[in-house]
Amino acid sequence: MKCIDTTYFVDLIRRPSAIRTITQKLDEGGVHATTVFNVYEALFGAYAIKDEEKRKKVKDKLEKAISRMKVLDFEYTDAVKAAELGGTLAHKGKHVGADAIIAAIAINKGCDAVVTRNEEHFRWIEEISGLKAEIYQF
Secondary structure (H helix, E strand, O other), X not given: OEEEOHHHHHHHHHOOOOOHHHHHHHHHOOOOEEEHHHHHHHHHHHHOOOOHHHHHHHHHHHHHHHHOOEEEOOOHHHHHHHHHHHHHHHXXXXXXXXXXXXXXXXXXXXXXXXXXXXXXXXXXXXXXXXXXXXXXXX
């Protein structure tokens, strides 16, 4: 199972044609997941849109995409793992912020990769955790 990062949801709204290939590849691969934190980040962006009609359209599109995925919850063990990942990297001068939370949830829930455009953070996490960073670009 792959964990879909927030960058995918941003691109789904801003550049849907640019991610068509990655979307098809994901669809062929079966059910995938995202985290509650990714849902928060994606929907926060939608709710921040001032134009009510556009806000509803974006929110509906995101919710439709999210409904096709397994949403992974954030638990105590994920917080501990996130602290380990983030702290280990910070000790090396590499700061990944909330991406440590996303990675920890993915690791603890059995995901084998994070699908993202955020290469830097997730490559650093991959180096210390083994969680594969599946990077897409356009």
